[in-house]
Amino acid sequence: MKIAVDIMGGDFAPEAIVEGVAMAATNLPKDVQLVLIGQQRVIETLLPKYTTEPLSNIEIVHAEDVIEMGEHPTKALSQKPNSSIGVGFKLLKEKQVDAFCSAGNTGAMHVGALFSIKAIEGVMRPCIAGFVPQLGGGHAVMLDIGANADCKPEMLAQFGEIGSVYAQATFGIENPRVALMNIGSEEQKGSLVAQAAYQLLKESRRINFVGNIEGNDMFFDKADVIVTDGFTGNALFKLGESIYALTKKRGISDEFLDKTNYESVGGSPIVGVNGNVIIAHGISSALAIKNMIGLAIRQVQSDAYNKIAQMLS
Structure with a gap:
């Protein structure tokens, strides 16, 4: 199972997000890997601050751009396909990850879900x-x-x-x-x-x-x-x-x-789309990010979105 986390989204990003990831990574189930999406140099600089050991269950995917909290969601997604949110939804759509989590721009997360993995048929x-x-x-x-x-x-x-x-x-x-x-x-x-x-x-x-x-x-x-x-x-x-x-x-x-x-x-899931998307508070602390990752794992395990699709079919 792969859980993707937007490192650049949130009022206290990237520091609080990286710290929360490090907290979660020390106690993950063996079959879970975290995919950190954001500026690689920033992530590699911050990770050693919050963990003294190399973490084999962490993978970094570089995304140069950042969608700021106040940007227009649709415009930002179209103009910044290489943003951490844009790359996250690309990975989710291609099923390279099982869930995508972010404390970033809520509107961009919602629009991104609708335009990438789309609403479940009938929703x-x-x-x-x-x-x-x-x-x-x-x-x-x-x-x-x-x-x-x-x-x-x-x-x-x-x-x-x-x-x-x-x-x-x-x-x-x-x-x-x-x-x-x-x-x-x-x-x-x-x-x-x-x-x-x-x-x-x-x-x-x-x-x-x-x-x-x-x-x-x-x-x-x-x-x-x-x-x-x-x-x-x-x-x-x-x-x-x-x-x-x-x-x-x-x-x-x-x-x-x-x-x-x-x-x-x-965090809070977007319910009714073809995938697992978790939105966290913009003010999220490291503890909130740790618990958001736990929620994402439980949601993947529940297979809720496929069960909703089966009900509507």
């Missing part, structure tokens, strides 16, 4: 999934958390279906509970889009739909899959992440609240 809009810790243990999958700010009811219903397959494949949940994020638990609550999505989810024979949940249900084991549009999902997810920063400022330490720290999972 209306690929989405970004986030992991919401649950009081009973484990995580619920929330989708979308930012790729599609405006969603039609049919898209939300499909998020429920592909999210259910993803949760089953990745977390081993036999019959995932799918819920729609709404402003009330009653069937008739919410916007016209939410009401229409509710009916489609209710009628779907592919999922175990348990109805609406509200924002205050997020952490309380009400669902395994939480369906929402990317605007609402992004706001809720980032509010959840802020809990950790708030508790630290208040001097509070709690095992569950620590799981709301973005570093604990390390």
